[in-house]
Amino acid sequence: MTHQHVRTLTALGLARVEGEGSLHVRVAGDQVEDVRLEIYEPPRFFEAFLRGRSYTEPPDITARVCGICPVAYQTSSFLAIEAACGVVVEGPLAELRRLLYCGEWIASHALHIYMLHAPDFLGYPGAVEMARDHRDLVERGLALRRAGNAIMEMLGGRAVHPVNVRVGGFYSVPGRSDLGQLTAQLRAALELALETVRWVSGFDFPDFTVDHELVALSQPDVYPIERGTVITSGGRSFTSAEFEQNVVEQQVPHSTALQARLSGQGGTYLTGPLARYSLNARYLPPLAAAAAAQAGLGESCRNPFRSIIVRAVEVVCALEEAIRLIEEYQPPDVASLPVPAQSGRGHGVSEAPRGVLYQRYDLDPDGTILSARIVPPTSQNQAAIERDLGRFVQARLGLSDDILTRLCEQAIRNYDPCISCATHFLQLRIERG
Amino acid sequence: MTSVRRAVIIGIGNEYRSDDGVGPAVVASLRGRVPVGVDLLISDGEPAGLIEAWTGADLVVVVDAVAGTQPGLLHRVVLAGSDASRRAGLGAEAGASSHGLGLGTAIELAAALGRLPGTLIVHAVEAANFTQGVGLSAKVRDGMVELSAAVLADVG
Numbered sequence: 001m002t003h004q005h006v007r008t009l010t011a012l013g014l015a016r017v018e019g020e021g022s023l024h025v026r027v028a029g030d031q032v033e034d035v036r037l038e039i040y041e042p043p044r045f046f047e048a049f050l051r052g053r054s055y056t057e058p059p060d061i062t063a064r065v066c067g068i069c070p071v072a073y074q075t076s077s078f079l080a081i082e083a084a085c086g087v088v089v090e091g092p093l094a095e096l097r098r099l100l101y102c103g104e105w106i107a108s109h110a111l112h113i114y115m116l117h118a119p120d121f122l123g124y125p126g127a128v129e130m131a132r133d134h135r136d137l138v139e140r141g142l143a144l145r146r147a148g149n150a151i152m153e154m155l156g157g158r159a160v161h162p163v164n165v166r167v168g169g170f171y172s173v174p175g176r177s178d179l180g181q182l183t184a185q186l187r188a189a190l191e192l193a194l195e196t197v198r199w200v201s202g203f204d205f206p207d208f209t210v211d212h213e214l215v216a217l218s219q220p221d222v223y224p225i226e227r228g229t230v231i232t233s234g235g236r237s238f239t240s241a242e243f244e245q246n247v248v249e250q251q252v253p254h255s256t257a258l259q260a261r262l263s264g265q266g267g268t269y270l271t272g273p274l275a276r277y278s279l280n281a282r283y284l285p286p287l288a289a290a291a292a293a294q295a296g297l298g299e300s301c302r303n304p305f306r307s308i309i310v311r312a313v314e315v316v317c318a319l320e321e322a323i324r325l326i327e328e329y330q331p332p333d334v335a336s337l338p339v340p341a342q343s344g345r346g347h348g349v350s351e352a353p354r355g356v357l358y359q360r361y362d363l364d365p366d367g368t369i370l371s372a373r374i375v376p377p378t379s380q381n382q383a384a385i386e387r388d389l390g391r392f393v394q395a396r397l398g399l400s401d402d403i404l405t406r407l408c409e410q411a412i413r414n415y416d417p418c419i420s421c422a423t424h425f426l427q428l429r430i431e432r433g
Numbered sequence: 434m435t436s437v438r439r440a441v442i443i444g445i446g447n448e449y450r451s452d453d454g455v456g457p458a459v460v461a462s463l464r465g466r467v468p469v470g471v472d473l474l475i476s477d478g479e480p481a482g483l484i485e486a487w488t489g490a491d492l493v494v495v496v497d498a499v500a501g502t503q504p505g506l507l508h509r510v511v512l513a514g515s516d517a518s519r520r521a522g523l524g525a526e527a528g529a530s531s532h533g534l535g536l537g538t539a540i541e542l543a544a545a546l547g548r549l550p551g552t553l554i555v556h557a558v559e560a561a562n563f564t565q566g567v568g569l570s571a572k573v574r575d576g577m578v579e580l581s582a583a584v585l586a587d588v589g
Contacts, residue, residue: 049449049565064449068479111481127480128538131545138546145481158475 023408025393032397035390036252037382047372055081055341055367056167062359062374063161068111071104071152072352073374074165075226076359079240081167084346084363087339092332093169094226096155099179099325100162101226101350102318103151106189108353109311109318110148112416113196114141117308120410121203137199140192144315147189150182151322169336179326186326190319194291197312201295205305206407208392212268212384214275217351223283223317224276224351231279234266240347243358249375260380268383271355272415273310274301285324288317304388304414311353311416341367352377354416378417385415440471440492440588441550445478445536452504452560452573455580456496459556462581471588480539484548493550494587496580497536498573501559505572507580508557512540512549554587556580 026034046065050058058077063070075097082089089097114137115127124130131138154174156162164171217228218237230246231237238246246266249258262269277292278300284292292313301310343365349358355377362370392411396404442463444456457475464473474486478497487493499508536555543549558580561570569577 061449064447111479115481126538128541128545131542135546138542142481142484142546146485149482149485161475161477 023389023412025389025408027393027397030397032390032394035386035393037386047374050361050369050372053369055085055339055361055363055369058359058361058369058372059165059167060161060163063165065374065376068108069104069352069354069357070161071101071156071165072350072357073359074162075101075350076348076352076357076374077361078165078167079227079348079350080346080359080361081348081363082339082346083240083348084344084361085167085339085342085367086344087168087337089169089337092330093173093335093337095325095329096170096173096332098226099151099322099329100155100165102322102325103148103155105225105318105353106148106193106315106322107145107152108148109315110141110144112353113200113308113311113315114138114144116416117311117413118200118203120413121200121308140195144189144192144196147185147319150185154178154182166336168339169332169334171335173331173335175331176329179329183323183326186319186323190287190316190323193312193315193319194287197291197295197309197316200308200312203308205303207303208305208388208411209302210270210274210304210384210388211302212270212387213262213266214278215262215269215271215356215380216275216279217349217356218280219283221283223280223285223288223314223321225318225321226350228349228351230349230356232262232266232269233275233279234262236262236266240349240358243347243349243375244360244373247358247375247380249379258375258379259383260375261383268387269380270384271377271380273307273314273353273355274304275355276351277301277310277313284313284317285320287320288313291316304411307414307416341365354378355380378415381415381417385412385417439490440494441474441487441490442467442471442494442584442588443474443476443483443486443496445476445483445495445497447477449565449567451562451564451566451568452558452570453498453563454567455498455558455560455569455573455577458569458577459496459581459584462577463585466585467588478535478539480535480542483536483539484543484546487543487550487553488548491551492554492588493552494554494556494584495536496556496558496584498560498563499557500563503559504561504570505576506559507576507583508555508559509583510555510557512553512555513551556584 024036059074062073062077065073119126119130152162157164214233217224218231219228229239246263247260248263249260252259261267281299295309297309343363345362347360349356357377358375360373364370389411444460446453446456448454448457460473460475476482561572
């Protein structure tokens with residue numbers, strides 16, 4: 001029998017990520033033997049909720065999957081249903097959808113940057129403590145979030161779980177003067193967003209690079225947000241209809257969220273800001289591109305700790321896009337296109353703030369939903385997070401458990417996991433044997 | 434004669450999580466019944482959103498479901514002044530998510546930013562069931578009339 005020094009560390013809950021779960025790290029000797037994201041909240045049954053409901057309902061039902069990114073869920077759902085019914089929404093309605101989605105990006109990223117992630121880099125346990133010393137910074141984050149919410153309130157009817165979104169378009173659309181009321185606020189927010197990029201690019205970042213295949217959408221001539229085809233750093237390109245041939249979900253014993261891998265020779269992959277930026281940086285609008293260059297991001301970014309810079313650049317991008325869309329806006333003749341029910345299968349993808357979000361619906365002839373599938377970004381990233389954390393811990397085994405736990409918490413927040421969508425998150429345990 | 438106060442009633446919760454929907458249900462029951470100058474809002478409890486919702490309000494009434502041992506039991510807590518969060522014992526809980534951060538964190542953060550409302554009243558309802566699904570449990574539903582009346586009385 002060998003005698004080993006055994007240390008077990010348990011942290012009761014990782015703060016500042018979405019949902020509940022735990023991270024379990026087992027270290028044998030000087031090797032990380034196992035890393036598991038254990039997600040113990042029962043799976044969410046939205047896919048089951050949707051069966052038997054009308055094809056008009058998913059935008060309202062799926063919005064409830066997440067309070068932080070409801071527009072993402074609405075968007076992938078109506079794209080899938082419109083595809084099933086053979087309808088393509090273009091022109092001003094499609095532009096309004098992009099504008100609405102910009103609002104969500106701004107609000108979601110501002111929340112993550114200022115309330116969840118920045119405290120890690122400044123040495124605070126959370127946003128409350130940071131606010132006591134840096135009231136101006138937190139107010140800046142809230143002002144940015146407010147700008148995003150203003151877009152969502154204008155187009156969606158309200159910021160949380162927008163009610164004005166429907167299959168085919170909107171229930172009502174704004175006039176030019178309505179949208180024009182947002183411009184001054186968005187221009188002011190754009191300045192705050194540029195300040196944010198400068199601020200976060202000055203943080204100290206651990207030296208850490210990931211080598212996963214990167215997966216993001218590609219949208220002609222623009223930075224991908226509300227639709228597109230899927231592309232990867234390994235050279236794949238596929239439509240939403242081909243998603244399930246290219247992405248394989250599998251159950252793992254320790255998680256109630258399914259883990260995703262690329263089919264065939266592909267494996268673990270990463271979606272989200274790092275992938276979006278690395279595959280689409282050349283499509284950033286001018287101010288965002290300049291801010292990225294000044295922040296030293298380069299053509300790609302594979303350090304998850306620097307994802308806070310990418311998010312800040314994407315806030316600039318979303319604000320620039322929002323201002324452009326408002327300036328170019330010509331109200332559509334109708335608030336929505338007719339989408340007659342028909343039997344069929346449809347697929348939809350969009351870029352949620354946390355990455356590619358896929359949905360698929362099967363409809364019967366009167367539009368009743370026969371089956372639904374939702375693949376959220378966090379479950380796609382779960383295996384990549386596990387692999388990255390294993391490498392991250394391996395390189396830092398000399399650190400004390402306390403420090404290592406704190407660094408792991410920070411490392412996980414790099415991915416902005418929304419386990420409320422994938423199910424729930426997070427408690428940390430490191431076993432050393 | 435006093436000037437008209439701006440008041441906001443906020444229902445926190447998710448109506449797809451059973452009793453967690455009691456806050457939104459109360460807000461729904463009060464539509465068309467509140468005095469002029471009183472806004473009705475539904476929130477997922479995310480702190481930044483809550484602070485935005487109550488900024489500038491003199492009076493804020495929040496309805497939220499809480500875990501407890503007596504489903505349907507109503508609690509009413511009145512917070513006033515800058516040390517409201519400490520007096521109410523609603524410190525920032527060690528949450529695992531920004532949803533989990535919730536009301537306690539929102540109050541602490543608002544206090545740090547000087548953005549607490551003049552008076553904040555919290556109606557907390559002990560829930561029986563937070564699982565996926567729509568509809569309230571019987572004991573929580575039975576308390577809805579009393580709860581809505583109490584909220585209405587706060588802004589009356």
